[in-house]
Amino acid sequence: MTRTGWLAACATLALLGGCGGPKTDANGFTVDPDFEKHLQQQLLDAKAGDVITIPAGKYALSKSLSLTADGVTIKGAGMDKTILSFAKQTSGAEGMLVTGDDFTIEDLAFEDTKGDALKVNGVKNTVIRRVRAEWTGGGKTSNGAYGLYPVQVTNVLIEGAVVKGASDAGIYVGQSTNIVVRNNRAEGNVAGIEIENSSVADVYGNTATGNTGGILVFNMPNLPVPGSKTRVFKNKVSANNHANFGAAGSAVSSVPPGSGIIVNSNDDVEIFDNDVADNQTANVIISSYFSTGFDTKKGVSTAYDPFPQNVYVTGNRFKGGGTNPPPQFVPLKALGGGALPAVLWDGFVDPKVPDAGICVQNGDAKLLNADGPHKFAGARIDTSVNCAPKARLAEVKLPASMTKEK
Numbered sequence: 001m002t003r004t005g006w007l008a009a010c011a012t013l014a015l016l017g018g019c020g021g022p023k024t025d026a027n028g029f030t031v032d033p034d035f036e037k038h039l040q041q042q043l044l045d046a047k048a049g050d051v052i053t054i055p056a057g058k059y060a061l062s063k064s065l066s067l068t069a070d071g072v073t074i075k076g077a078g079m080d081k082t083i084l085s086f087a088k089q090t091s092g093a094e095g096m097l098v099t100g101d102d103f104t105i106e107d108l109a110f111e112d113t114k115g116d117a118l119k120v121n122g123v124k125n126t127v128i129r130r131v132r133a134e135w136t137g138g139g140k141t142s143n144g145a146y147g148l149y150p151v152q153v154t155n156v157l158i159e160g161a162v163v164k165g166a167s168d169a170g171i172y173v174g175q176s177t178n179i180v181v182r183n184n185r186a187e188g189n190v191a192g193i194e195i196e197n198s199s200v201a202d203v204y205g206n207t208a209t210g211n212t213g214g215i216l217v218f219n220m221p222n223l224p225v226p227g228s229k230t231r232v233f234k235n236k237v238s239a240n241n242h243a244n245f246g247a248a249g250s251a252v253s254s255v256p257p258g259s260g261i262i263v264n265s266n267d268d269v270e271i272f273d274n275d276v277a278d279n280q281t282a283n284v285i286i287s288s289y290f291s292t293g294f295d296t297k298k299g300v301s302t303a304y305d306p307f308p309q310n311v312y313v314t315g316n317r318f319k320g321g322g323t324n325p326p327p328q329f330v331p332l333k334a335l336g337g338g339a340l341p342a343v344l345w346d347g348f349v350d351p352k353v354p355d356a357g358i359c360v361q362n363g364d365a366k367l368l369n370a371d372g373p374h375k376f377a378g379a380r381i382d383t384s385v386n387c388a389p390k391a392r393l394a395e396v397k398l399p400a401s402m403t404k405e406k
Contacts, residue, residue, distance in 0.1 A: 036063070043072075046067060059085065064089070064091065065084075069100045071101070089114045094113060095144075097120075100123060104129070107130045112137070119151065120153055130161065132163070134162070147189070150174075152176060163185070167190055168194075169190065172191070174196045181204075182206065190213070190242075190253075197224075199226075199230075201227075201229070210242055212243070212246070219266045221300035221301055222304070228268045231393050233272045238260075243257055244256070258325065262285045266308055271284060273315050281344075283343070307348055310357035312389050361388060
């Protein structure tokens, strides 16, 4: 019997009491030490070209899974049919850690992992398709930080996924390049979708709702690479007003509830053709490192650029929002006629680059320059930002082998 067929055969035999005699616990999960052991063995023995099929079922696992081989595909029967539960996890930092190139995973779910649900680290060509990562008890600080977490990856595709309950970011792509995040749903996380210190990214067709912040494009200090060139378009970003349950001291713990799309210390970002509504602080926030609430006493690398530059907001459909910002912004509501305008900018500008290139050409949408450097003393509706970039960003192109389903 092939390695790829063992789990499916075992699932069939399990109905007859074979493969170690699995049992069903009070929550309806299959508890089968043999299943867990053989799944991990398949991952350890995997070779390029292997397809590991995990049959429909609700499986309780106690340890992290890991994969190091290149060229492996993992397939379930559907994100609501093949469920790997880590609620009883006793060891390991993630649900699954992958360090192999040319990796594809699709049609299954990770639930209630102790740490991150799925981490892919230091590879090239990663496809995450129709995967659900969820903490079923709702938003809690004790939940894992990240749902779907590619880091230091070249060529990333995340599509058709669902992420709920992450105490940091549901979908987080960090220190990576050439990225497409499309047609996913992020709900009830601190950050729904976050692109951090990553370059050349397209984020589109997603729904981000009920998070603390919907879609974040961040550059953090003291990391090996900066990020730039991200397009955020054709997304639905609404009612991201969840209380912030991020761990104290984490970057996202400073994200104010009611944040739609946030650009922080990042350059060359386009925000266009989105439906952005009812985010109670502001529908779009553009900020520098200096107004984030991060710990600035530790110092930052001299190479770090804390200022956002060349951010273009155009062609979005804004509705509501800005009605219940944090206390420090409440006095500024008067400038917007009782609510903060669609776009809020903290107003910090690099003295070496006086033209920050913050451009808003979005119908009657207004930008509020909060004048953060002077503690809001000169806060104003800024009419000087009716501008456009010299050139628009190009579409992200991934290898054809990643975008065509096997």
